[in-house]
Amino acid sequence: MRGKSKPLMFTGIIQGTGKIVSLKPEPLQLSYAVEFPKALLKNLKIGASVAIDGVCQTVVNINQQIVWFDAIQETLYKTNLSMLTLYQAVHIERAAKWGDEIGGHLVSGHVVGTAILQQQQWLSQHYLKVTVSCEPKWMAYILDKGFIALNGASLTVNDPQPTGEFSIHLIPETLAQTTFSHQKIGSLINLELDAQVQTIVETVTRILQL
Numbered sequence: 001m002r003g004k005s006k007p008l009m010f011t012g013i014i015q016g017t018g019k020i021v022s023l024k025p026e027p028l029q030l031s032y033a034v035e036f037p038k039a040l041l042k043n044l045k046i047g048a049s050v051a052i053d054g055v056c057q058t059v060v061n062i063n064q065q066i067v068w069f070d071a072i073q074e075t076l077y078k079t080n081l082s083m084l085t086l087y088q089a090v091h092i093e094r095a096a097k098w099g100d101e102i103g104g105h106l107v108s109g110h111v112v113g114t115a116i117l118q119q120q121q122w123l124s125q126h127y128l129k130v131t132v133s134c135e136p137k138w139m140a141y142i143l144d145k146g147f148i149a150l151n152g153a154s155l156t157v158n159d160p161q162p163t164g165e166f167s168i169h170l171i172p173e174t175l176a177q178t179t180f181s182h183q184k185i186g187s188l189i190n191l192e193l194d195a196q197v198q199t200i201v202e203t204v205t206r207i208l209q210l
Contacts, residue, residue: 009096009106009109010056010095010106010108011093012093012105012106012107012149012152012153012154012155013093013153013154014093014153015092016037016039016040016092016177017090017092017177017179018037018040018052018089018090019034019087020032020033020034020084020085020088020089020090021086021087022066022068022086023084028072029070029076030070030071031060031068031070031071032069032084033066033068034052034066034067034069036066036067044062044067044094045059046062048094048095049095050092050093050094050095051091051092051093051095051107051109051152052069052091053080053090053151054079054150054151054152054153054192055071055075055079055152056108056109057070057075057109058070078111078112079111080114080189083188090179091152091179093152105149105154106195106196107154107192109152111190111191112193113134113135114191115150115188115189115190116133116186116187117183117185118132118133118185120181120183120185123169126175127169127171128169128175129167129170130180131165132165132168132189132191133163133165136162138191140201141197141198142160142166142193143160143197144157144158145158147194148191148193148194149190149191149193150189150190151179151189152190153180155170155174
């Protein structure tokens, strides 16, 4: 059993945003630095796991508020980290620990791919509906009123379509803590499926094929 101080995974509750302050493309990887809010630096150490826009990354260096990460080629291929630009804001979530409140749903930081932002619709002055599209094959695991992680944020699925489209409704608190209201149409958004749903669907599928 893990000790109580060991990281569990992530909860999908974005704790703040950071700013990209350095990008260093290297052979087969991207080395990049994020300026962290001071509140998210407490007890942060080299080797710790941090979700950057929903991607589980390992801290490789810390210099005051500047935290460095390396994204390998496979990560760059599957996520939007290859599209990072200087001074861009990114979501940050520190790894959860045993005993922490799970306010969203369990998230591993293992992104399956990217979705495309298709539409933004303000339902009122404070509530935003966002429609995204992803590969149709993933819709087997994306259920109405189920969980999805977009750029690391735990969100509730609305109106999923077999073609790959679904929407999410963002309340003021989520908008305040995330970058969704500033995303442009056509932007790539990291997508992580609900692991429990994925396990159940794949298990049932294998049983039915016996």
